[in-house]
Structure formats: C-alpha cells, structure tokens
Amino acid sequence: MRAGRWPCSCDLRGVDMNAARKRRITEWIIRNIFLVLSMISILILGLIALFLFQEGLPLFRSVSLREFLLGRFWYPTYGPPEFGIFPLIMASVTVTLLSSVIAVPLGIFSAVYVAELASARVKEIVKPVIELLAAIPSVVIGFFGMTVMAPLMQEILDIPTGLNVLNASLMLALMAIPTISSISEDALHAVRRELREASYALGANRWETISRVVFPSALSGISTAVILGMSRAIGETMVVLMVCGGAAIVPDSLFDSCRPLPASIAAEMAEAPFRSMHYHALFATGIVLFFITLGFNIVADHLANKYKQVGTATL
Amino acid sequence: MNPKRTRKFKEMASLAVIRLATLLIALAMTAILGFIAVNGIGAISWSFLTEAPRNAMTEGGIFPAILGTIYLMIGSILIAFPLGVASAIYLHEYARPGRLVRIIRLGINNLAGVPSVVFGLFGLAFFVVFLKFGSSILSGSLTLGFLILPIIIGASEEALRAVPRTYREASYALGGTQWQTIYRVVLPSALPGILTGSILGIGRAAGETAPIMFTAAAYFTTRLPRSIFDEVMALPYHIYVLATAGTHIEETRPIQYGTALVLIALSVGVNFVAILIRTRLRRKHSA
Numbered sequence: 328m329r330a331g332r333w334p335c336s337c338d339l340r341g342v343d344m345n346a347a348r349k350r351r352i353t354e355w356i357i358r359n360i361f362l363v364l365s366m367i368s369i370l371i372l373g374l375i376a377l378f379l380f381q382e383g384l385p386l387f388r389s390v391s392l393r394e395f396l397l398g399r400f401w402y403p404t405y406g407p408p409e410f411g412i413f414p415l416i417m418a419s420v421t422v423t424l425l426s427s428v429i430a431v432p433l434g435i436f437s438a439v440y441v442a443e444l445a446s447a448r449v450k451e452i453v454k455p456v457i458e459l460l461a462a463i464p465s466v467v468i469g470f471f472g473m474t475v476m477a478p479l480m481q482e483i484l485d486i487p488t489g490l491n492v493l494n495a496s497l498m499l500a501l502m503a504i505p506t507i508s509s510i511s512e513d514a515l516h517a518v519r520r521e522l523r524e525a526s527y528a529l530g531a532n533r534w535e536t537i538s539r540v541v542f543p544s545a546l547s548g549i550s551t552a553v554i555l556g557m558s559r560a561i562g563e564t565m566v567v568l569m570v571c572g573g574a575a576i577v578p579d580s581l582f583d584s585c586r587p588l589p590a591s592i593a594a595e596m597a598e599a600p601f602r603s604m605h606y607h608a609l610f611a612t613g614i615v616l617f618f619i620t621l622g623f624n625i626v627a628d629h630l631a632n633k634y635k636q637v638g639t640a641t642l
Numbered sequence: 643m644n645p646k647r648t649r650k651f652k653e654m655a656s657l658a659v660i661r662l663a664t665l666l667i668a669l670a671m672t673a674i675l676g677f678i679a680v681n682g683i684g685a686i687s688w689s690f691l692t693e694a695p696r697n698a699m700t701e702g703g704i705f706p707a708i709l710g711t712i713y714l715m716i717g718s719i720l721i722a723f724p725l726g727v728a729s730a731i732y733l734h735e736y737a738r739p740g741r742l743v744r745i746i747r748l749g750i751n752n753l754a755g756v757p758s759v760v761f762g763l764f765g766l767a768f769f770v771v772f773l774k775f776g777s778s779i780l781s782g783s784l785t786l787g788f789l790i791l792p793i794i795i796g797a798s799e800e801a802l803r804a805v806p807r808t809y810r811e812a813s814y815a816l817g818g819t820q821w822q823t824i825y826r827v828v829l830p831s832a833l834p835g836i837l838t839g840s841i842l843g844i845g846r847a848a849g850e851t852a853p854i855m856f857t858a859a860a861y862f863t864t865r866l867p868r869s870i871f872d873e874v875m876a877l878p879y880h881i882y883v884l885a886t887a888g889t890h891i892e893e894t895r896p897i898q899y900g901t902a903l904v905l906i907a908l909s910v911g912v913n914f915v916a917i918l919i920r921t922r923l924r925r926k927h928s929a
Contacts, residue, residue: 350819353819353821354819354820354821357821358736358820358821360728361728361729361731361732361735361736362732362736362737364724364725364728364729364732365728365729365732365733365737365746366746366749367725367729367791368729368746368749368750368753368791368792368795369745369746369749371753371788371791372749372752372753372756374764374768375756375760375761375764378763378764378767378768378772379760379763379764379767381767382763382767432663433663433666433667436659436660436663436664437660437663437664437667439660440660440661440663440664441664444657444660444661453664453668456667456668456671457667457668457671459671459910459913460667460670460671462842462845462846462849462909462910462913463671463674463675463849463906463909464848464849464850464851464878464905464906464909465758465849465850465851466849466851466878466879466881466882466902466905467674467678467849467878467881467902467905467906468674469882470678470881470882470885470898470902471674471677471678473885473886474885474895474898475677501670501671501674504667508667532649532650532653533653533657534652534653534656534657535649535653537656538656555755558755559755561757562755562756562757562758562759562760563757563758564757564758564759564851564852565851565852565878565882568852568882569882569885569886589757589759589852592759592762592763593759593762593852593855596762596763596766596855596856597855597856609763610763610767613759613760613763616757616759616760617756617757617760620755620756620757620760621752621755621756623755624751624752624754624755625748625752627751627755628748628751628752
C-alpha cells in the first residue's frame with residue numbers, strides 16, 4: 328500500500344485499524360441484535376391485540392357494539408342467541424371493587440408493617456410469607472373457595488349457595504394483596520430517611536410520622552400499587568370461574584351468583600364451535616378485558632413515572 | 643383525657659390495627675396451605691404419583707398430569723429465558739434513557755398486566771389455529787413462555803443492576819469491548835440473580851391454568867405425549883376439571899386435594915431450588 332511512507336513493510340497500523348473497525352462492526356451488530364430481541368414484548372403485545380381483533384371483530388357484523396356492551400342478556404347458545412355482556416361487565420366491576428375494599432387496606436397496612444414497624448428478624452419471616460401468598464396458584468385459591476369457604480358461608484349465613492359475589496371477592500382479595508403489598512412497600516422504602524427524622528425531631532410519634540409524612544410522600548407509588556392490584560383482580564380467571572357461581576345476571580346482593588368476564592371466556596371457549604358467533608363473541612369479550620387492563624396499566628405506569636421524578640429531583 | 647394521652651392512645655390503636663392486618667394475611671395463607679396439606683397428605687402415595695388415572699379419573703394416580711406440567715415448565719422457560727435475559731441486557735447495558743426505552747418498558751409492563759385468560763385466547767388464535775400447532779405442548783409452552791417473559795426480564799434487570807459498576811470499568815480499562823465486558827464479566831456475576839428469577843418464573847408457569855385450557859391441556863389422555871405436538875394433562879387443569887366437571891365431584895375429593903398438594907409442593911419446591919442455586923453460586927462467586 329503506502330510502503331514508501333512506512334519503514335516497515337508489514338503495515339502494523341493498517342492491520343490494527345482493520346481489527347478495530349471489525350470489532351466496532353461486531354459490537355454494532357451485537358448491540359442491534361439485543362435491541363431487536365428487546366422489542367419482543369412489544370411485538371407480542373401487538374400480536375395479542377391483532378389476533379383478538381381478528382377473531383373478535385367478526386361478531387360486529389351481526390351485533391352492534393352498543394347491543395354487545397349494554398345488552399342485558401347473555402344467552403350465547405339460545406336460538407336466536409343474545410350477546411349482551413353488560414351483566415358480565417357489572418359482575419367484574421362488582422367483584423373487583425369489593426375485593427379492593429378488602430385488599431387495599433390489608434395490603435397497604437402489611438406494607439407499612441414490613442417497611443416501618445417490623446424488626447429485621449420479623450421482616451425476614453413476614454416478607455416471604457406475603458411473597459409465598461403470591462406463589463399459590465390461582466386454581467388452588469379457587470379450589471379453597473369452593474371446598475372450604477362456600478360450605479362455611481352457606482352454613483353460617485344460611486344462604487342458598489356459597490358460590491357468590493362475597494366469596495369470590497374474598498378469594499380475589501387474597502390474590503391482589505401480595506401485589507398491593509410489595510409495590511407499596513417499595514414506595515415506602517423510597518421515602519427518604521431525612522423526612523422521617525425531621526418529623527421525629529418535631530416531636531411527632533410513630534403513627535403521626537407514618538400517617539402525615541411517610542404515607543403522603545409515598546402516595547403516588549401506593550396508588551400505582553392499588554391500581555395494579557385492581558388490574559390483577561379484574562383479569563384473574565380461575566378464582567371467579569370456580570367461586571362466583573356463574574349466573575349471567577347483574578348482581579344486586581353480596582350473595583348473588585355472578586359471571587365475570589374472564590369466567591365467561593374460560594367456561595365457554597371449550598364448547599363454542601370454531602369461528603361460530605359464540606366463538607367470536609368470546610374473543611370480543613377478550614378485547615374488552617384486554618383494554619380494561621391496558622387502561623389500568625397505562626394509568627399505573629404514568630403514576631409510577633410521575634412519582635419517580637418527585638423522588639429524585641424535587642425533594 | 644388530656645391531649646398527650648389521646649395522642650399516645652391513637653398511636654397504639656393505629657399500630658395495633660396495622661399489626662393485626664399483617665397477622666390476618668399470614669393467617670389466611672397458613673389456613674389455605676394447611677388445609678390443602680392436611681387433606682392432601684392422605685392421598686399421596688407412590689402409586690398416586692406414578693400411575694395414570696383409572697375408572698373415569700375416580701381412581702388411580704396423576705402421573706400424566708405431573709409429567710405434562712413438567713414438560714410445560716421446561717418448554718416455557720426455554721422460550722422465556724433467552725428472550726428475557728436478552729431484553730434485560732439491552733435495557734440495562736446498552737440502552738440510553740429516551741423515548742425508545744420508555745416505549746419498550748411500557749410494552750413490558752403492559753404485557754405483565756395482560757390477564758391470563760387473554761393469553762389463552764391469544765395462544766388459541768395464534769399458535770393453535772394460525773400457526774397450526776394444534777393444542778399441544780408447543781402451543782402451551784409458547785403461551786406460558788410469553789406470560790412469564792416480564793418476570794424474567796424484571797429479575798434479570800435487577801440482577802444486572804446489582805453488578806457493581808467498578809467490574810465494568812475494570813474490564814474496559816483492560817481493553818475489553820462492551821460485549822466482552824457483558825459476556826465475560828457482567829453476566830457471570832449476575833447469573834445467580836438471573837437464575838433465581840427464572841426459577842420463580844417457572845413456578846408461575848406451573849400454576850397457571852387459564853392460558854393452557856385452550857392451548858395445551860387435555861381433559862384426559864391415556865397415552866403419554868410422544869412429541870411436542872401432543873396434548874398433555876396438567877396439574878392445575880386436572881384440579882379444575884375434577885372439582886367442577888362430571889358426576890364424581892364429591893367422590894374424587896381426595897384426588898383433588900392430593901393434586902393440589904402436589905402442585906403446591908412443585909411450586910414451593912421450585913422456589914426452594916431457586917434459593918439453593920442462589921446460595922451455591924454466590925459462594926462460588928465470592929471464593
């Protein structure tokens with residue numbers, strides 16, 4: 328090449344340049360392989376939406392969106408069938424709200440206990456216990472609700488069936504508590520020690536410090552926890568499938584049988600003929616469920632990010 | 643009462659409520675596990691674990707369901723582990739904060755929030771019908787694999803975060819490229835955390851029912867699966883079927899409790915293994 332300029336006939340600098348360039352290219356390729364692989368979650372999310380729509384939208388050739396969402400009768404196998412999911416939506420909303428009434432205080436209190444009150448040794452026992460609750464398969468919790476809670480409720484309250492809104496809400500609360508508890512605990516941990524110390528220095532006691540200083544500072548993180556817990560409850564399938572009773576009516580008492588959205592999908596998909604109206608209706612129900620939880624998660628994500636900024640920049 | 647005593651009383655009462663709430667949760671969990679254990683232990687025997695169901699599933703064992711669940715656990719982790727670790731590596735090692743990362747993270751968070759029954763619908767429409775895999779181990783593993791993907795990503799990222807920055811800097815100072823640094827320095831020291839998280843993900847996959855109902859689980863099969871295109875029985879689905887369908891619900895109660903106990907033992911056992919691996923690898927790493 329430019330042998331005249333370099334005393335050495337073997338051009339070492341040129342070789343090095345080549346190797347460096349090769350290395351840079353390899354690095355660039357590896358980096359982009361990882362970039363592509365990290366997009367898989369978005370790809371799957373997109374595919375989920377695409378295939379739900381593909382299998383769910385054909386329903387709306389014969390049923391209007393309004394009839395579907397607000398129709399009061401879910402009789403998918405009658406002739407002519409009726410595809411109104413209003414009772415299913417109301418059932419989902421009822422059990423989700425009721426389970427939140429139980430799970431939100433319990434979840435937050437247990438988080439406060441672990442983060443603020445427990446000694447290191449007690450914490451080492453309590454934290455795994457709550458995590459273990461999250462590890463119990465939902466079918467086992469549903470099974471417990473069926474075989475233990477239902478007969479118990481039936482006997483004590485003297486009601487026709489123990490498979491009802493109240494039982495399902497209790498079991499759902501058990502599933503939502505670990506979510507609420509662990510995310511709230513993270514939020515409480517993120518509150519800086521100086522804030523607590525300032526509060527104690529002003530003469531506040533432990534409860535006053537928790538309720539007026541620590542809790543408000545962690546509020547947006549705790550809101551995220553609550554929303555994710557509710558999202559978990561509304562999407563939970565096995566518990567409501569096994570414990571709710573299954574009647575497609577708008578529940579108006581705690582002891583009514585009901586049929587939330589996921590239960591309807593799980594119970595009927597096996598018997599719905601392939602690509603029949605019923606099959607498409609169940610996918611359309613899936614679309615509704617998908618967007619409800621998507622909404623919950625986007626709100627939670629928004630809150631979590633807002634909270635992050637407060638934690639590091641403005642305090 | 644004077645104000646001082648009122649304050650003291652308020653504090654004591656509130657803290658007592660907080661303690662009580664925590665106790666209540668622990669009691670509920672103990673009640674569930676205890677109840678299943680007490681009722682299930684009687685059903686467990688060697689033949690229960692190693693034989694197939696007989697007589698319309700009212701007698702015999704649950705071996706095909708155990709095997710099916712193990713196949714699905716292995717299949718789902720084979721899919722979720724490489725993808726999850728790769729995503730975590732990009733997010734933690736390569737990506738700079740910005741719009742793209744925000745979108746990827748939003749995708750992961752939302753994937754984590756998709757209800758399990760919707761995963762089941764997706765698996766049915768995409769793997770079973772569109773890709774023509776049929777109701778099979780393959781379809782079920784793919785569905786479960788994508789369900790646990792966010793868990794693996796989260797755990798791997800946390801493990802990567804725990805690797806001290808000085809390790810990376812030392813590697814760069816020796817002339818290592820970014821990939822060499824990740825492959826030879828960062829990943830080995832993050833491995834215990836990544837493995838623990840993955841094993842927790844497997845535990846989750848073992849217990850899920852709704853995603854495999856339409857993609858993999860058979861009500862009853864006499865033969866064991868021969869390929870990944872065969873249907874399988876699975877423990878959680880077996881519990882659901884025995885507890886809700888058919889005319890022998892009361893007669894098969896012992897089998898139901900036994901199956902639930904095996905399922906819990908499997909997920910707790912898997913957690914236990916995770917902890918063992920973590921301590922062993924940590925010891926090796928610090929030596």
